[in-house]
Amino acid sequence: MYKIQDYVGNGILMLRNTMFPKSKKLAQLMIYATNRCQSRCRHCSIWQKPHDVLSKEEIVSIMSSQCIGRNTMVGLEGGEFVLHPQAAEILEWFQANHPNYTLLSNGLFPQKVIDLTRRYRPKHLYLSLDGNRETYKSMRGVDGYDKVIKVVEELKDEVPVSFMFCLSPFNGFKDMEYVIDIAIKYAVDIRIGIYGTMAYFDTTADILQANGAEYISQIPDNIRYTQENYDFIVLYDQWCNGNLRLRCHSITNSLVIHPDGNVPICQNLDIILGNIKKKSLDEIFNSAESIAAQCRHSKECNGCWINFHRKYDIILLRNIEKVLPKRIVEMFYGKYQWCADSHITYRNFFKNIVK
Numbered sequence: 526m527y528k529i530q531d532y533v534g535n536g537i538l539m540l541r542n543t544m545f546p547k548s549k550k551l552a553q554l555m556i557y558a559t560n561r562c563q564s565r566c567r568h569c570s571i572w573q574k575p576h577d578v579l580s581k582e583e584i585v586s587i588m589s590s591q592c593i594g595r596n597t598m599v600g601l602e603g604g605e606f607v608l609h610p611q612a613a614e615i616l617e618w619f620q621a622n623h624p625n626y627t628l629l630s631n632g633l634f635p636q637k638v639i640d641l642t643r644r645y646r647p648k649h650l651y652l653s654l655d656g657n658r659e660t661y662k663s664m665r666g667v668d669g670y671d672k673v674i675k676v677v678e679e680l681k682d683e684v685p686v687s688f689m690f691c692l693s694p695f696n697g698f699k700d701m702e703y704v705i706d707i708a709i710k711y712a713v714d715i716r717i718g719i720y721g722t723m724a725y726f727d728t729t730a731d732i733l734q735a736n737g738a739e740y741i742s743q744i745p746d747n748i749r750y751t752q753e754n755y756d757f758i759v760l761y762d763q764w765c766n767g768n769l770r771l772r773c774h775s776i777t778n779s780l781v782i783h784p785d786g787n788v789p790i791c792q793n794l795d796i797i798l799g800n801i802k803k804k805s806l807d808e809i810f811n812s813a814e815s816i817a818a819q820c821r822h823s824k825e826c827n828g829c830w831i832n833f834h835r836k837y838d839i840i841l842l843r844n845i846e847k848v849l850p851k852r853i854v855e856m857f858y859g860k861y862q863w864c865a866d867s868h869i870t871y872r873n874f875f876k877n878i879v880k
Contacts, residue, residue, distance in 0.1 A: 565666025
């Protein structure tokens with residue numbers, strides 16, 4: 526779960542990056558180090574791409590960038606990160622030089638994940654789980670449920686562990702309820718996302734449709750296990766139906782790098798800021814052209830509900846509104862709208878919609 530210092534730190538960084546846009550710092554950097562993957566997921570086609578990897582040397586060069594500070598949370602994933610031919614060497618470097626990093630895995634090579642995690646101690650281990658055994662096999666094309674559970678049982682008392690659940694056209698709210706119960710059983714965190722059409726992953730299914738009360742009624746009660754998941758899932762209905770508008774500040778302090786070196790402006794828009802095989806990350810992230818694009822899209826874009834980006838603004842505003850009225854928040858954040866009736870406050874919205 527996020528802690529109060531995470532909220533405060535992100536708020537301070539947002540103000541700093543707004544005041545000094547030419548020397549922005551990253552709050553989080555997601556490095557897709559390889560697109561090799563042994564899953565055959567229906568909701569992601571990365572495993573069908575020609576193999577690309579970022580070498581250890583390229584990753585070390587990225588990490589020397591001025592836009593990366595000691596508090597930048599770096600996520601290592603793929604594809605499946607442990608399939609990277611230099612996986613152990615990269616983790617060893619991070620343990621020694623930037624211990625503020627996380628590892629995301631599908632868990633299909635359980636012993637390798639367990640051994641690498643124990644040896645190199647990431648700050649957090651994220652494991653994909655999208656339903657029960659039958660749903661897992663149907664959605665991911667392989668029989669890996671027991672392998673994921675093995676990793677959790679082995680490591681839950683050694684490092685912070687989270688399940689990564691994706692609500693998609695290939696599972697449902699019953700699967701969400703099931704995975705939340707598994708998280709409760711093992712006393713681990715869960716991060717819930719909603720399927721989105723991201724260009725790099727060649728997603729082909731349409732986004733999920735939400736239908737007001739019908740959608741709300743399907744949300745399991747145990748989602749209140751974590752507040753940020755509750756907020757994110759409930760508000761999807763309002764966003765999907767055009768009644769919610771948030772600026773996307775996350776693109777000014779969060780970034781992903783693909784295995785081919787491309788750096789998109791965000792996970793949703795197919796806009797490439799540059800390639801780290803040709804330019805430094807500082808040149809890419811803080812160039813005049815990138816700053817102009819980030820400024821334009823942070824003000825105008827409301828085009829996705831990807832948790833990597835949208836949870837940032839939800840959590841930020843949720844906590845600021847605890848101490849400041851909305852009209853004051855909008856003076857520095859900009860106009861935003863939680864629901865169709867702009868006079869309904871965020872807090873009352875949840876009281877009225879979700880019983």
